Amino acid sequence: MADLNELSAQEIGRRLRLARENAGIRQDDAAQVIGMSRPTLVSIEKGARRVRIQELQTLARHYGISVNALLRREAVHTDLVPRFRKLRETEDKDTAEAVQLFNNLIKADVELENVLGIERRRNYPPEHGVNEGDVIALAEQHAQDLRDWLGLGPGPIADIFSVIELGLGIRLYQRRLSSKSKVAGLFTYEEAVGACIFLNANHPLPRRIQSAAHEIGHFYGTRQSPEVLEEDEKFLSREERYANAFGRAFLTPAASFSESFRQLKEITGKTTRRLIILLAHQYNISRQACGLRLEELGLAKKGTWAWFEKNGGITDKDVREVLGEMTDRRDPAKGDADRLLSHRMSLMAHAAWKRELMSEGQLAELLNVGRVELRDIIDQIELEESETDDLLKLPD
Template identity: 40%
Template sequence: MNTVLDSQNPAELGDRLRHARTQAGLTQAQAATALQVARTTLVALEKGQRRVRADELKAMADIYGASVGSLLRESAVHVELSPRFRALNEKDDEDAHRAARLLNDLTAAELELERLTGRKLKANYPPERPILPGDVKEQAEDLAMELRHRLGLGLAPIGDIVTLLEVEIGMRVFVRPLDPKISGLFIYDDEAGACMLLNRNHPRERRAMTAAHEFGHLVSSRRQPDILDDCSPQSREEKFATAFGLSFMAPAPTVRRLFQEYRQESGRFSPRHLILMAHSLNMSQEGMCRRLEDLKLLPAGTWESLRDRGFSGELVRQILGDRPRDNDMVVPPRLWMLAAEAYSEELLTEGQLAQLLRLDRPELRRILDMLGSSDDHDLESLALE
């Protein structure tokens, strides 16, 4: 390792060490104590004023929860999104901090894979539209319809909003298990662009609503980071994002048409119709019900009444014949491609990819095998073989 260390630029390595320490949530004093060195020694190492010894590097990797390889890898990208999130005060629990650090790490991983493969993400963000005085919901509705037409969606349902945001808008979208009370996180950074983390533990339909909500932040208040949880205060920005998400997923003309068709069919609008409408628009039942309430097609408070009477996700699955899908991919489509390409071209090892993407190796192997990264075919010529 000494030979490898001798070839390292001390200043660049020191910067990677500093980043790893801050990502571990340690101050210089805390890290120095854990390493059993003077704080001035740690300062010199992080500034590149003294070369790191092999035993010091190994100790830092252990204490910071990083791998020696990631600290030495010159291609590694380091971004610091977490400190820019909405201020997390002492009352905020560690789950929110952990989710913010995860989004930071996943964003850095994707940037590194882009650098290695030469496939930079192309951003196609709509112009930011400041929230004006007046009715927030009306502004959200108008902008949602405008963007639907710009994206060529018209009044049709959105089948996969994650792919839409990745491919058409150029957002970085990640899906990982989070604390149940956290729905998602959003951050905009000048270097990394728009980044989003969704809770894999939530049903697919709820994740879709969260993604639409965070898209609302991108188009209205992108420089105000957001951690969406069940206790989020309803600021003007939050109200806009919520209204935008509902309008974007369920345009008013489509909702009104379906509602009237179901009512005409049986003379009333029942919970069964609510389930079918939500399913057809790829929305959660709560989101669908609240959209109907907003459009005054159902009385205010309908959702709370349904919930109090035992209306649940399990009931919905029984009616639709659905079953929870435990094998949802934790790596979005674009990140699959970058990871598979880096692996097939031997730019990163399986172990390095697992560390980079914060996956265990069996899960990573399953993804790589599914993508055929070790035996890629040219589909255009496959039939000629």
């Protein structure tokens, strides 16, 4: 932990302001807790007046954070929660839950990387504006430009999550939210931590793939603005219509998607349930997204998907009858989301503990887990490593 005098008054003030904002506490209330006026607290947060240790301890308790976490050199202090609050006139509990979890994941991820000396590679294309021209045509062109820039080729994307994390170097978190949450995805960008995407792991794989492509659209076209994607999003703003169109075009490029459709329709003679099932499976998208994309590209009549819905839909049973064993796709991110900590976060926590860079207490606070649960994770990895060590002792 850094000594109080090792950090500038401005840096301590900034960290205190962010901790207060993240806790949702007003300046008047915080000032009252330490028995001072609001202008004095403002002076502390601006760095004009250095905070005293007793004041720091009292404020930290009130904000629900330890003094250690406030002063630790590698600690990450972001303003993610307040940025999302400014995004909406009213903050619903679903958004608040998702943003707080997102914020906690980013802070823990970045701080552990800093502690361990891990450098995350960024491969960001320049941000492209969306203020001029036909927004749908612009999104189609930008999606194709990014595919070309990444060298993805014309066909379906096999693993969009790897494209996000490895191809672009964006931080990606897939974790479960409360069962009734309407949040599908989040996006934010801050220079200190980079671009970050959150996906609701409760959603089925095709839905998360679509949400991921949508958030890539925000990364490419409106990077400086945080974004919340909901299940029933209306896509009213220009930025949302752009991201929605970008996502469709990124996953189903007009030329290759049209050719795949043509090859199937030459056999079926018309747009059938089986055709949509096969095409959706090929491009890793939902049946609904497939049907609507066909309409958008003029490959199927307007109202085709609505007709299917009115006439029994295209059910999971239909899919299983067509695809058989191929119906169940591997979804390792879903399993990882069921863990208390992701595999990567668990490994970093263990490494920080083993190298004596952070204590169990510091790690438990950073990761928002109990010390008993953290100890179980560390012990499990320790056991696995000891077994590996024994294996390495075997003769060649």
